[in-house]
Amino acid sequence: MDTMRDRLAPVLSRLLDEDPRVAVVLAEIGKDGFTEALRRHPDRVINVGIREQLLVGAGAGLALTGMRPVLHTFASFLVERPFEQVKLDLGHQGVGAVLVSAAASYDWPAGGYTHMAPGDVALLDTLDGWTVHVPGHPDEAGTLLRHAVAAGDDKVYVRLSLQSNAQGRPVDGGRFLPVREGRSGVVVAVGPLLDTVLTATEGLDVTVLYATTVRPFDAAALRRATAEAGADVVLVEPYLAGTSTAAANDALADVPHRVLGLGVGRAELRRYGQAAEHTAAHGLDARTLRERISGFLGGGTTA
Known part of the structure; x- marks a missing residue:
């Protein structure tokens, strides 16, 4: 199977042909x-070289002229390194762009911590008005890329990963999808962690929601699910643990509830290893997730 990033150039190349507003800005990668x-x-295809601050600044300049710029590089170089430009050149000037990242939290461990970005979504959460898509399959990546480019002049972040679920699902760029129904709590699985969450919760009496658009957070879907399954919620995210805890708490502010945020830990893992070893070390493998989810929700099983 191809990867999410394999879909990037074909989808954007077609959009360049279809829409004269679309421009692609690269930083060599x-x-x-x-x-x-x-x-x-x-x-309309511009390579600024290894100059990530310029990448964002050039994209903002294009947006000021009425273009719809799509900017691409690794997440650590797209969100973290040029964060001031993301904040000011886009946000402060009131213009939009589509930021499409690669490498996710730790897709390329051999690149070291400079090429890891578990805090990218949390960092964008400090800014106003960002839509954040986290596809879990290459088919979803293609769909959400098109949604992002078509989103008027909004600010959109599309987070691509080498990790993937086995099959794509009918995502719409907004709603959480109910995948499994239960009565003892709700588990929200984000992007490429869905398959692992389904394995981890097999036989547990829980509702599983699938989230590929995490900002705006689908509060209505979470409220509906907790009305049926109880107000204990586990968030399983492929980036910094607890990134969406506040959003879930806000969604359930008027009802008694508990929220457990699982994801990538804050401690830096200084050995390269493989991506699967990082997943296990952060407790995002199926066995550890099952222990943590069942421990939090009480371990109830389906009849």
């Missing part, structure tokens, strides 16, 4: 996928 698109649209 990923340029090989746009060779043909650059030939066809030399004025």
